[in-house]
Amino acid sequence: MKAGTVNTASRRPRFNWLNDLWPWLCAASVALSLLMLGALLALLLVRGLGHFWPATLEEVTLRSGDTFAGHAVREVELPQQAGDERLYFTGNQDIEGARWRWVKIEEIAERAQPADLIRLERSPWGDFIGRLVAIEQDDQRWEGDAAWQRLTALLALPASQRQESQLLLTTVDGQTLRQPMASIVSAQAPNAMSWSQKTHVWGDGVWRFLSEGPRAANTDGGVWPAIFGTVLMVILMSVMVTPFGVLAAIYLNEIAHQGRLTRLVRIGVRNLAGVPSIVYGVFGLGVFVYGIGGSLDEWFFSDTLPSPTFGTGGLLWASLTLALLTLPVVIVATEEGLARIPEAQREGAVALGATRLEMLTRIVLPMAAPAMLTGVILAVARAAGEVAPLMLVGVAKLAPQMPIDGEFPYLHLERKFMHLGYHLFDTAFHGEDVQAAIPLVYATALLLVLIVLVLNLTAIFLRHYLGRQRGNEC
């Protein structure tokens, strides 16, 4: 027998679980991460966007003979085999005193979905669910189908022109109500709607969520001021942090003597990125708001004291605090980009008679631009999602004025602003109506994720565009 044959026989592969399984372990980690991410997004999408879909209204008759109308929200199992309980949204807070009703499923005698049930969105008092009897204007009166057509026609008019009309409404248990037309925001009869109509209503709901201000202590209405505040704050923050971060990185990487001190500074900067954000909030409150803001008030706005102008939290201080918070991210990313540029490129420029500044501005900085943008992307992603420091330096539950308006100087840096992250927190924990807040929380969370995504995609696109322009694939 040849030696080689003996060798292969003795080295017959034995089962070694680590050897055989490690790729699967790695793959499983990826799969798990993706699964969790997917679950997160799916939950936000379904719960957030589902809220705007016009739900089918039910007329429910209980064994006790009681009837009410509403749409089913969810079911909960009661302890000790006491059966299931279902939550209905019934609206009519002005008549019933509550908008929600828990019903034991075994007590339900009958459920029907009559096509003439309508849902009116009102301000104040929220939704009405019931039937439209008639519309009266002066001495005219519309009934039945004509009333519904009149209602849709009136809703298409601007609010000022529909003041005269009165709606005669009745709930399913027979109580009647006169509702002035001026208080109606929208009307729908979801049971009589086709799919395309429902989609239309859904799109309209999403649009109003995005474009309107909040109502009823943030438990209803839209989030436009919060979107605006978030984006404006992030843009201001980027404008502040980018030049500082880039200049600092250039100093550290290109100018400073690469000795122990520089190394120490570099380690310090890297560690700053790990400081809890609330600490930056405290710093911002102490230094920016009370320190600098207080002094500004004394010097320039002394006539309005003691009511503060800059000496209280505001857009400027919030952006500055977040700029400080994200500064290490920008510095580190830029520095890594600078360090990756081959020495040959710098020498090539210098050997052609470029000064150090010319080498930096014409060769090094353009080549490091994608890295700088990466830093800004990371900074934006972090800043857009940060809530804790903002609570100390200028975010408001409900800002009375937008930070940009038609009044000189148009951009009001001292104003408080709304922020999606804080809005989410406030809606979830400080609302009066927890049940109503739940879908809004999901929708706001989805929106926050989307905004961060859009900001990131913009930066990635920019980065790619810059790379393509120079013909390289970095």
Next chain:
Amino acid sequence: MLAPLHSANTAQVPVAHFSSEHSCLSIDHLSLAYAGKEALRDLTLSVPRHRVTAFIGPSGCGKSTLLRAINRLHDLNETVTHSGKITLEGQNIHDPQTNVTELRRRVGMVFQTPNPFPMSIYENVAFGLRLQQRLPKRKRDDIIEWALTSAALWDEVKDRLHRSAWQLSGGQQQRLVIARTLAVQPDVLLLDEPASALDPISTLKIEELIRNLKSELTLVLVTHNMQQAARVSDYTAFLHQGELVEYGPTDQVFTNPRLQHTENYITGRIT
């Protein structure tokens, strides 16, 4: 033409001395150290005008260091210290009155790996021009065409001047770098192993280019490749461990070296 000079390794080192009207560049007792570690020791030689001078020697002998000293690239590294003198056309390059960027324009340099900038072919060649003065576009275009033609690249790239330089092949990139250097009309061209990263055909093109260019300017070539030094250079200097061992006309250094040490290196007995 050759005069003996005393050196630290006790051997009589023949050094080419050219009268000042023939000498373009002269190096006088140059010593250089990286962070205290000596890289060049008491080096004296002069480079003739409109000739190709090759520096040969084993890795780490200091030939690239010497080359980089000539256009003061060592200024970028603060740990480098030197003594001695380098004069270019009679002017001390370390003189405080010497404008270092002007010096680098006059002494162009081509590196081992092609380093075109991440911009278009046109912009690469225009880079050095733009650093100096604002030229009318017509004039600039003419200089760029002339530089690319001198670097034997014009015919290959004239239809894609505005494409990225990084799409060229390695040999084309190296010729582009040479064109970029020629565009600022230097007096001296330093070539640091310009063909060592290239394929044989590209290498031949670069060598031909070097031979053609010597009518225009003075060339100094650092190479690992003995045949290349023999093919293209007029004078050859052999460096070993930071010292100049032998310097003379290439024919003489290769066919009849004065020192055993040089012969050993040329014939491959030491590397």
